[in-house]
Amino acid sequence: MLKTLTAQDLFRLLDRVSRDYNLLVPRNLDDGTRGLVKWDGQQLDFCGDPLQRKPTSHFFPQTDLLVQLLKDGTASVPRKTPEPLALLGLCREDLQGIAFCDRFFSVPPADDIYLDKRRGALLIGLTGQAGPEGEFLPLAGQDCDIELIAEKPTWTAVAYSEPGAHLLEEFPDADPQGFERLWERSAEITVARQEKLAQAAQLLQRELVTDDFWEEIAARCIRCGGCNFVCPTCTCFCVQDRQGSHGTERSRIWDSCQLDAFMREAGGHNPLGTALLRTRRRIHHKLVDDPQRWGEPGCVLCGRCDRACPTGIGMYSVCDAIVSRFGERL
Amino acid sequence: MKTMALHHCSYQVARAKVETVRALTDLEKLFRLVLPDGEALNHDPGQFVQVSLFGVGEAPISICSSPTQLDSFELCVRRAGRFTTALHQLNPGAEIGIRGPFGVGFPVIPLEGNDVMLIAGGLGLAPLRSLIHYIIDNRRDFGKVDILLGCRDPQSMLFCDELEVWRKRLDINFSCSVDRGAPDWEGNVGLITALIPGVHLEPLKTVAVVCGPPVMYRFVIQELLKKGIAERHIYLSLERHMKCGLGKCGHCQIENLYCCRDGPVFNYADIKNIKGAI
Numbered sequence: 001m002l003k004t005l006t007a008q009d010l011f012r013l014l015d016r017v018s019r020d021y022n023l024l025v026p027r028n029l030d031d032g033t034r035g036l037v038k039w040d041g042q043q044l045d046f047c048g049d050p051l052q053r054k055p056t057s058h059f060f061p062q063t064d065l066l067v068q069l070l071k072d073g074t075a076s077v078p079r080k081t082p083e084p085l086a087l088l089g090l091c092r093e094d095l096q097g098i099a100f101c102d103r104f105f106s107v108p109p110a111d112d113i114y115l116d117k118r119r120g121a122l123l124i125g126l127t128g129q130a131g132p133e134g135e136f137l138p139l140a141g142q143d144c145d146i147e148l149i150a151e152k153p154t155w156t157a158v159a160y161s162e163p164g165a166h167l168l169e170e171f172p173d174a175d176p177q178g179f180e181r182l183w184e185r186s187a188e189i190t191v192a193r194q195e196k197l198a199q200a201a202q203l204l205q206r207e208l209v210t211d212d213f214w215e216e217i218a219a220r221c222i223r224c225g226g227c228n229f230v231c232p233t234c235t236c237f238c239v240q241d242r243q244g245s246h247g248t249e250r251s252r253i254w255d256s257c258q259l260d261a262f263m264r265e266a267g268g269h270n271p272l273g274t275a276l277l278r279t280r281r282r283i284h285h286k287l288v289d290d291p292q293r294w295g296e297p298g299c300v301l302c303g304r305c306d307r308a309c310p311t312g313i314g315m316y317s318v319c320d321a322i323v324s325r326f327g328e329r330l
Numbered sequence: 331m332k333t334m335a336l337h338h339c340s341y342q343v344a345r346a347k348v349e350t351v352r353a354l355t356d357l358e359k360l361f362r363l364v365l366p367d368g369e370a371l372n373h374d375p376g377q378f379v380q381v382s383l384f385g386v387g388e389a390p391i392s393i394c395s396s397p398t399q400l401d402s403f404e405l406c407v408r409r410a411g412r413f414t415t416a417l418h419q420l421n422p423g424a425e426i427g428i429r430g431p432f433g434v435g436f437p438v439i440p441l442e443g444n445d446v447m448l449i450a451g452g453l454g455l456a457p458l459r460s461l462i463h464y465i466i467d468n469r470r471d472f473g474k475v476d477i478l479l480g481c482r483d484p485q486s487m488l489f490c491d492e493l494e495v496w497r498k499r500l501d502i503n504f505s506c507s508v509d510r511g512a513p514d515w516e517g518n519v520g521l522i523t524a525l526i527p528g529v530h531l532e533p534l535k536t537v538a539v540v541c542g543p544p545v546m547y548r549f550v551i552q553e554l555l556k557k558g559i560a561e562r563h564i565y566l567s568l569e570r571h572m573k574c575g576l577g578k579c580g581h582c583q584i585e586n587l588y589c590c591r592d593g594p595v596f597n598y599a600d601i602k603n604i605k606g607a608i
Contacts, residue, residue: 237580239387
């Protein structure tokens with residue numbers, strides 16, 4: 001389903017969405033970052049930097065209640081059914097990150113805590129002329145219910161699910177040829193970064209990256225865990241109990257494989273006991289292990305870890321260094 | 331998203347009652363647990379459960395009783411940290427939380443009809459005991475059975491009463507060795523690897539199962555390969571700290587494998603080239 005929307009149509013669509021969903025829309029915030037905030041019926045910023053917070057945090061938050069033990073000894077699992085979320089303003093990479101987590105948490109045994117939040121949520125991608133200065137962002141083409149492609153002054157809207165199609169049905173159809181032109185434009189961008197990632201993955205898969213390289217990268221890591229905490233496909237967590245007045249709450253909390261204690265066992269054995277092993281794991285896991293396990297890399301090239309890392313060893317920077325150093329071995 | 335059927339909640343905890351507690355050594359205790367209504371745990375030898383003490387936490391513990399023991403199951407727990415110290419303070423009648431059983435256990439079917447070499451180091455005897463008891467309870471299904479046990483010193487030896495029974499059985503070859511002897515110790519002194527060359531075996535029909543501390547594996551495997559046992563005939567139970575048991579928390583990930591879902595028991599041929607696995 002392909003529709004064309006004017007600014008007025010768009011506001012009508014958002015009003016309609018907000019009737020059934022807790023709609024969050026993109027806003028350029030006073031602190032210079034861009035975030036998703038509750039739709040107030042008036043204000044949103046279509047153009048801006050990438051979202052600061054990882055989009056998957058809406059379904060896999062930093063801390064999340066797993067189970068409660070009440071004082072009478074009964075264990076109960078939180079079953080909150082709040083108004084389903086609708087997230088507007090997700091770029092292609094954000095949507096890919098959510099799709100990755102959807103698959104990861106849905107694989108049996110499914111993670112009900114994630115799925116409880118994710119089921120029924122509406123994802124609205126925002127692509128096209130939605131970059132900081134209206135630059136063209138690549139089209140998503142999937143992984144969302146509705147994709148809004150900004151063209152200024154109109155939007156092309158594509159539905160990829162039944163709820164999305166239902167919401168768009170009242171709007172006029174768009175010109176399919178115009179949509180094809182958008183795809184042609186989209187295909188022209190971001191190829192170089194993807195090629196670099198693919199080359200680095202190939203070098204890692206063929207074990208052509210030496211340990212001395214990882215030593216150098218590990219020496220620059222300050223173990224802040226920032227790369228993990230901003231990554232939309234990082235799903236590792238720790239579990240902790242907290243006692244309160246009504247009983248005990250067991251929650252999960254984001255964890256980082258870059259911290260020394262991440263894999264340490266009670267017996268003292270630590271399979272990730274050196275900075276080299278931990279640094280190698282971070283990259284290897286996304287580019288070698290994830291493709292083996294899930295059929296695609298765990299890095300969606302959103303750039304968050306590169307922006308967050310204080311010492312410049314985010315995913316893309318490391319891939320760039322791998323290709324510079326070892327590329328000729330391919 | 332299209333298909334997101336909700337299964338039973340993966341983090342829900344079942345209650346189990348501590349029926350007996352027995353001190354095996356200064357550090358290890360054996361807990362016998364029963365589920366409500368005497369329900370069977372339905373585990374495979376080598377699987378583990380997540381044990382909960384609410385307010386303290388949750389930890390993965392391997393099941394050390396055989397699935398042929400239907401009315402209860404047993405956990406052998408070494409006191410090592412905050413959680414296990416709290417567990418050691420429990421008395422019969424106490425209730426704990428259980429999730430599981432989880433993971434892929436020992437390969438019972440590939441073992442059937444074959445000679446079996448079971449090698450345990452230290453606390454590795456606990457998970458292996460579930461298989462040993464299973465084999466004893468189904469003894470006709472297996473060929474020659476060799477049990478090799480290694481531990482630090484005689485005082486740290488687990489299940490001493492059972493070891494005596496195994497030693498006396500005519501259908502089991504049992505031998506053990508301690509790293510450091512004691513004045514009243516009359517058995518072997520030395521590493522467990524020293525026991526392997528003396529075992530008479532037919533390599534083509536022998537399957538080895540190894541469970542022990544990580545440092546033991548490399549040397550034991552070398553000895554097994556020297557005896558002519560095929561890589562594909564060697565199984566290892568790997569130790570990792572699983573936080574969820576569901577393949578989600580990432581703590582037990584070994585490259586593209588999740589120890590809690592794909593293991594903890596692995597075929598050596600499948601993991602020998604995985605960096606950091608052994």
